[in-house]
Amino acid sequence: MSAELWTAVDDYFDRALVPSDPALDAALEASAEAGLPRIGVAPNQGKMLQLLARLQGARRILEVGTLGGYSTIWLARALPPGGRLITLEVDPKHAEVARANVARAGLADVVDLRLGPALETLPKLATEGGGPFDMIFIDADKPNNREYFGWAIELARPGTLIVVDNVVRYGQVVDPDDTDPDTQGVHRLNELIASEPRVSAMAMQTVGRKGHDGFVMALVNDDV
Ligand code: SAH
Ligand code: DHB
Ligand code: MG
Numbered sequence: 140m141s142a143e144l145w146t147a148v149d150d151y152f153d154r155a156l157v158p159s160d161p162a163l164d165a166a167l168e169a170s171a172e173a174g175l176p177r178i179g180v181a182p183n184q185g186k187m188l189q190l191l192a193r194l195q196g197a198r199r200i201l202e203v204g205t206l207g208g209y210s211t212i213w214l215a216r217a218l219p220p221g222g223r224l225i226t227l228e229v230d231p232k233h234a235e236v237a238r239a240n241v242a243r244a245g246l247a248d249v250v251d252l253r254l255g256p257a258l259e260t261l262p263k264l265a266t267e268g269g270g271p272f273d274m275i276f277i278d279a280d281k282p283n284n285r286e287y288f289g290w291a292i293e294l295a296r297p298g299t300l301i302v303v304d305n306v307v308r309y310g311q312v313v314d315p316d317d318t319d320p321d322t323q324g325v326h327r328l329n330e331l332i333a334s335e336p337r338v339s340a341m342a343m344q345t346v347g348r349k350g351h352d353g354f355v356m357a358l359v360n361d362d363v
Contacts, residue, residue, distance in 0.1 A: 142350060149183060149347040157182045162244035163212055169243075170207030173236045179206050180278075180304065181348050185213035188276060188302065192217035195300050197273035201264075202226040203257045203287050204279030204304075208237030208250070214276065215246045224250050225269065227257045227279070258283060261290040270294035278304040281321035284328040292337055292359065299359040303328065307344050307353035332357060 153159075163182070171177065180188065192200060192214055198221070200214050205228035215224045224246075228234045234254045241250045253260045257279055264270070275291040277284060284303060291301045306312065311322045332340045332355070340357035 145346040145350075146348045149181060153182050157186045162240075163209065165243055166207055166209050166212055166240035169240055170209065170236055173207070173232065175207050175233060175236060179209040180213070183347065184345070184349075185210055189213045189217045191300060191302065192274050195274045195298075198222045199270075199272045200224040201270075201272040201275045201291070201294060203261070203275075203277045203291075204228065205237045205252060206233050208240040208244075208252075210276065210278065211237065211241060211250055212244045212246060214274075215241070215244075215249050218249060222249065225253060225264065225272075226250060227253050227255070227260045229254070229256050229279075257290075258286060261287070261294070265290065265293055271296035271299065273299055275299065275301045276304070277301065281305060281324035282327075284324045285331045288328055288331055288357075292335065295359045297359055297361045301338070301355075301357040301359070303355040303357075305352055306342055306355045307351060309351050328355065336360070 188210060197217060198219060200218065202211055202214060202224065205211055205226040211224065211226050218224065228237065231254060234252055238252055241247060272294050275295065277287045277291060279287065288301065288303065295301065306325045308322055311317045311319060312325050332338060338357040338359055340355055342353050342355045344353040
């Protein structure tokens with residue numbers, strides 16, 4: 140199996156099932172133009188997040204790590220009228236590009252972007268009674284995944300879906316000699332989840348245009 144084949148299959152399913160969209164295309168273009176790294180979710184992954192949000196009947200969504208707002212737009216479009224998405228971003232340039240992309244998608248009134256380190260904006264959200272969220276997508280700096288997941292549980296309700304991106308990292312996750320802080324972040328996250336009776340979780344491996352990676356999916360249990 141080759142990365143070329145994975146990308147070709149992604150291309151095929153994108154053409155077949157994930158039709159291109161002017162606002163999403165423009166968001167990618169503007170992000171590239173502004174020099175943002177091309178590390179957002181792939182189109183079919185954005186659509187997966189959107190379908191999961193619809194499956195949740197989500198009215199309130201929290202995202203940690205906005206970049207140019209590509210995953211934000213996919214998720215925000217799953218919301219019913221009156222729904223709201225709060226997204227957290229530390230980089231002012233990313234935030235500026237994302238705000239413009241979100242506005243171009245007609246979602247300026249739906250998306251609330253909070254600028255600052257998520258370890259500061261998450262406690263603020265909790266203090267202001269910002270929760271509970273129906274779905275939470277964690278996709279920022281990986282070494283803090285465990286801390287973000289801890290806050291996600293605090294901001295959740297029974298039935299909330301928590302999704303964490305980039306947990307396979309080309310299989311680095313099973314390399315015992317790997318000292319990458321991002322990989323350590325996955326291990327620390329999994330230790331927390333394993334010791335946390337309030338959630339039930341699994342991980343899904345993915346291949347495609349973003350290589351070999353995956354998502355952790357955790358559901359907050361009813362009996363908490
Ligand atoms: N969810 C986006 C991709 C996010 S990339 C998408 O799929 O389209 C990760 C983002 O997290 C980057 O924009 C980075 O600036 C941001 N980030 C990194 N450290 C952060 C922190 N401490 N607090 C908030 N955001 C952070
Ligand atoms: C990369 C990919 C991501 O989805 C992310 O959130 C951060 C980095 C990467 O490919 O480097
Ligand atoms: Mg990611």
